[in-house]
Amino acid sequence: MRIMDSGEGITAYLTGDIDHHTARAMRESIDAAVQKKRPSVLRLDFSGVSFMDSSGIGLIMGRYRLMALYGGMVKAVNIPAELERMMALSGLYGLDIIEKRGETFETAK
Amino acid sequence: MSLCFESRSTNESFARCAVAAFLTQLDPTIGELNDIKTVVSEAVTNCVVHAYKNTIGKIRIHVKVQNSLVTIKIRDTGCGIADIKKAMEPLFTTAPSEERAGLGFAVMQSFTDKVSVRSSVGKGTTVTFQKHLSCRVSNG
Numbered sequence: 481m482r483i484m485d486s487g488e489g490i491t492a493y494l495t496g497d498i499d500h501h502t503a504r505a506m507r508e509s510i511d512a513a514v515q516k517k518r519p520s521v522l523r524l525d526f527s528g529v530s531f532m533d534s535s536g537i538g539l540i541m542g543r544y545r546l547m548a549l550y551g552g553m554v555k556a557v558n559i560p561a562e563l564e565r566m567m568a569l570s571g572l573y574g575l576d577i578i579e580k581r582g583e584t585f586e587t588a589k
Numbered sequence: 590m591s592l593c594f595e596s597r598s599t600n601e602s603f604a605r606c607a608v609a610a611f612l613t614q615l616d617p618t619i620g621e622l623n624d625i626k627t628v629v630s631e632a633v634t635n636c637v638v639h640a641y642k643n644t645i646g647k648i649r650i651h652v653k654v655q656n657s658l659v660t661i662k663i664r665d666t667g668c669g670i671a672d673i674k675k676a677m678e679p680l681f682t683t684a685p686s687e688e689r690a691g692l693g694f695a696v697m698q699s700f701t702d703k704v705s706v707r708s709s710v711g712k713g714t715t716v717t718f719q720k721h722l723s724c725r726v727s728n729g
Contacts, residue, residue, distance in 0.1 A: 501598035533630040538688035
């Protein structure tokens with residue numbers, strides 16, 4: 481996983497399988513970067529994710545809470561087609577956290 | 590096909606990949622295989638996080654194939670579930686510190702055709718899934 485500065489925010493490029501085991505290391509690296517930089521937007525880029533169970537939803541929800549503490553927001557972007565059912569089941573589309581297919585979030589002001 | 594392994598989180602990946610590898614004989618679609626991997630991952634994670642919380646125990650998986658119907662049983666001899674109905678409610682979790690979303694059973698129900706849970710407190714839990722695959726391979 482790489483974490484890059486993207487202007488006003490940071491982007492974490494998640495790769496490989498996200499399950500209960502791998503989510504732990506991802507969340508530790510992301511949280512360390514967030515606490516250091518206090519970005520206004522944290523983007524979680526799922527384009528490199530090959531598999532995800534509900535641990536991925538826990539990962540997004542946990543980062544949502546962390547960013548809310550700093551008054552920032554989370555955006556889950558570039559969701560592969562095979563992960564869409566899991567994302568839909570989570571109800572997070574209703575909270576405008578997950579970027580829908582064919583639509584790109586505007587970068588925050 | 591039967592598997593028996595320890596409830597270590599590194600085995601979550603092993604379990605779903607082993608079941609998926611066994612089922613390739615049915616030539617499932619990528620989507621079907623992904624569904625099966627997801628539900629196995631959810632059930633095995635439940636064993637690691639809840640059934641054997643803070644301990645290590647054995648997880649047994651049994652997979653049976655009858656024509657296009659796949660039956661997967663995942664069994665532990667851990668703490669058991671006192672209130673199965675409550676445990677299956679979406680967003681209910683007893684492990685918020687582990688960042689569990691409380692979606693495990695909801696995912697299992699959504700990604701398979703049938704889920705049943707049998708549990709006895711102090712003795713363990715068995716989760717059984719059934720799923721029909723499109724079965725593009727003819728047996729002839």
